[in-house]
Amino acid sequence: MMDNKMIIEGSLENVDGGFAFQGRLPYYRGLGLSMVEDIEVSVDGEPVAREAIRFSVRGKTYTLDEMETVYDNRWNFGEKATIIVLKDGGLRPGSYCIGFGTRLRISYLPMVPTTRDTKELALAS
Secondary structure, three states, rough: OHHHHHHHHOOOOOOOOEEEEEEEEOOOEEEHHHHHHEEEEEOEEEEEOHHHEEEEEEOOEEEEEOOOOOOEOOOOOOEEEEEEEEOOOOOOOEEEEEEEEEEEEOOOOOOOOOEEEEEEEEEEO
């Protein structure tokens, strides 16, 4: 697993409706999106509600509930996905401790691994 390489440094930005950062799959193979059981985000230790998280890859954006039934799209090894958090006004300029976790369903593992990364990211003004 590649937990220390999940969050892309320098990728934090405000977007329409909230803020976003880029993340990589912490697994050496790509996975179908329906095999991504959950995505967790926190900002300065405060968890973000699942309903406020969106996942975007190759121009398509999904809620986490929608991803459960996406069988025709993948998150490939090394591919940068955009993790969007809906938050009115986004974030103020400054430095934030961003936490990012994934829970993946991998067919040959007897458990569902959760992998996390935390990085200090700066949002420019």
